[in-house]
Amino acid sequence: MIIGLEDRIFYIAFGIPVLIAILLLIWGRIYNPGKEDD
Amino acid sequence: MIEMADLYRIFIVALYFIILMIIGTWASRKIKTSADYILAGKNLGFWVFVFLIVASTTSGMTLLGSSGLGYVTGWPTIWEQIFVPLTVAVCIIFYGAKMAKIGRLRGYLTVQDYFADRFYSPRGIRGIAGVSVITTSVIYLVGQYTAISIVLVWIFGITHAQALVIAGAIVFLYVMLGGLYAVAWTNTIQGLAIIIGVVVLAPIIIKEAGGLSFINSVLASIDPEMVTLSYPEVYAGYAFATPIYLVSFFFLLAVGLGSSPHIINNVLAVKKQKYFKYAPVAAFSIYVVVMYLIKIVGFSARSLVEMGKMTVPYADYSFVASVEHVLPDAIWPIFMVVVLAAVMSTTDRIMLTIGNTASWDIYKNMINPDADDKKVTLYTRIVVFAVAIITIVLAINPPELLAWLIWMTIGITLSVFVVPLVAGLYWKRATREGAMAAMISGFGSAVAFGYIHKYVTALPMHFSMYSFIIAIVVMIVVSLVTKPPPADVIERTFTGPFISIKEDK
Numbered sequence: 001m002i003i004g005l006e007d008r009i010f011y012i013a014f015g016i017p018v019l020i021a022i023l024l025l026i027w028g029r030i031y032n033p034g035k036e037d038d
Numbered sequence: 039m040i041e042m043a044d045l046y047r048i049f050i051v052a053l054y055f056i057i058l059m060i061i062g063t064w065a066s067r068k069i070k071t072s073a074d075y076i077l078a079g080k081n082l083g084f085w086v087f088v089f090l091i092v093a094s095t096t097s098g099m100t101l102l103g104s105s106g107l108g109y110v111t112g113w114p115t116i117w118e119q120i121f122v123p124l125t126v127a128v129c130i131i132f133y134g135a136k137m138a139k140i141g142r143l144r145g146y147l148t149v150q151d152y153f154a155d156r157f158y159s160p161r162g163i164r165g166i167a168g169v170s171v172i173t174t175s176v177i178y179l180v181g182q183y184t185a186i187s188i189v190l191v192w193i194f195g196i197t198h199a200q201a202l203v204i205a206g207a208i209v210f211l212y213v214m215l216g217g218l219y220a221v222a223w224t225n226t227i228q229g230l231a232i233i234i235g236v237v238v239l240a241p242i243i244i245k246e247a248g249g250l251s252f253i254n255s256v257l258a259s260i261d262p263e264m265v266t267l268s269y270p271e272v273y274a275g276y277a278f279a280t281p282i283y284l285v286s287f288f289f290l291l292a293v294g295l296g297s298s299p300h301i302i303n304n305v306l307a308v309k310k311q312k313y314f315k316y317a318p319v320a321a322f323s324i325y326v327v328v329m330y331l332i333k334i335v336g337f338s339a340r341s342l343v344e345m346g347k348m349t350v351p352y353a354d355y356s357f358v359a360s361v362e363h364v365l366p367d368a369i370w371p372i373f374m375v376v377v378l379a380a381v382m383s384t385t386d387r388i389m390l391t392i393g394n395t396a397s398w399d400i401y402k403n404m405i406n407p408d409a410d411d412k413k414v415t416l417y418t419r420i421v422v423f424a425v426a427i428i429t430i431v432l433a434i435n436p437p438e439l440l441a442w443l444i445w446m447t448i449g450i451t452l453s454v455f456v457v458p459l460v461a462g463l464y465w466k467r468a469t470r471e472g473a474m475a476a477m478i479s480g481f482g483s484a485v486a487f488g489y490i491h492k493y494v495t496a497l498p499m500h501f502s503m504y505s506f507i508i509a510i511v512v513m514i515v516v517s518l519v520t521k522p523p524p525a526d527v528i529e530r531t532f533t534g535p536f537i538s539i540k541e542d543k
Contacts (some may be wrong), residue, residue, distance in 0.1 A: 002498035004254025017326045033311035
């Protein structure tokens with residue numbers, strides 16, 4: 001039990017947002033915005 | 039007789055309103071063209087854009103409604119706290135980054151400009167989209183004004199009608215004066231107020247409620263399923279979040295909400311395309327922390343009530359009641375502004391969206407193409423004024439089905455906008471006829487399934503899931519049986535299965 005939640009539930013509830021943030025960080029690394037036209 | 043405490047509250051809220059008005063007046067000096075008014079001159083910096091898109095998404099229901107939902111349902115609705123921040127990232131990455139680039143090259147001011155260009159339909163599809171935007175936005179706005187009124191009535195003990203007039207006048211004035219410049223900068227202030235307020239308040243409330251472990255043990259004692267991540271079946275009014283329902287909730291919130299014009303139009307206003315690299319992670323990370331804290335405040339409120347330390351008149355009041363409970367009288371009025379900021383930040387953006395749709399898409403592009411910039415901006419301001427009056431009158435006697443109508447509007451957004459937007463951006467075979475048929479069938483079937491769910495039989499998934507699937511099927515079938523889009527349209531709108539655009543193409 002972590003903060004009164006089963007371990008599995010705790011890791012899913014708090015792990016998914018962290019995982020999404022990591023994926024979005026990877027997007028930031030790979031996205032090429034191309035030439036700025038201004 | 040007015041007491042000192044009342045004067046103090048009036049002073050705090052008045053100070054906040056004065057700051058908003060100063061921003062509106064400052065912003066009005068920057069406005070010279072329609073693009074200045076509608077899109078802040080396409081000149082928004084990184085953080086102003088991040089706060090604008092987060093605050094546009096953060097409605098009154100985000101703060102009051104999602105803590106209220108946490109109070110009633112426990113952890114199974116924590117997914118809402120992930121899906122809503124995720125929609126900002128989905129909006130930027132899958133809809134916005136590409137559309138903004140095309141928009142910069144093609145001169146779009148609204149998402150309807152993109153639809154008209156991509157689906158070679160200067161009037162038809164623009165008209166259908168415009169009418170959908172105005173209808174759903176007006177309903178949404180009535181809900182937002184009702185939420186603002188709840189907060190002002192709570193703060194001052196004034197009547198609902200008085201609260202509506204005060205709120206309507208303030209929001210109308212700064213939107214009318216400063217357009218998106220004013221909305222963007224006031225939303226930055228409001229966004230900061232929400233973040234600081236929630237981050238400071240939540241730990242105090244959680245501590246007062248006995249800490250996270252204790253709060254969760256209280257939830258488990260009410261119903262053991264409240265400390266799981268979904269309900270196994272619908273066995274009570276609150277136990278709606280079954281796994282299959284949560285799948286439809288993902289599409290509704292993470293995929294559908296981000297396609298709302300009052301959210302997606304923000305991407306057309308950025309100064310530089312490179313902001314789309316790290317804006318998704320910045321917006322998601324800030325937003326998800328705030329959203330989790332808001333939900334946990336709802337859990338804490340339930341714990342405080344179960345312990346007999348506090349009473350809550352109804353679930354959506356749990357955030358407000360918790361703030362009042364933990365803070366001394368001298369401090370809590372400052373945090374009222376946080377709640378007020380949350381409810382006002384969506385209201386202003388939606389008002390501007392309606393004004394822009396009516397004046398730019400319908401008046402300028404469909405009725406009078408020769409209208410000059412001054413006239414379009416004047417008409418936008420007139421529409422914003424008319425919308426303020428109409429929605430306040432509607433909100434004085436809000437329909438009994440207001441909450442249902444608001445869910446209906448988000449469902450309609452998923453069913454009407456997502457399919458033509460994604461098909462338009464990524465599928466070369468998507469045709470004008472397919473997009474029109476998808477929009478009309480999406481709208482009609484969303485209303486039909488919403489009605490069935492409410493009055494005939496409860497559906498296992500959110501009603502919008504069914505209309506969303508219908509819109510996808512209609513888009514594909516009608517596109518394939520109609521003449522392919524002209525090659526020059528596909529080329530100039532950079533249609534294809536890619537996000538980054540090479541301009542030398």
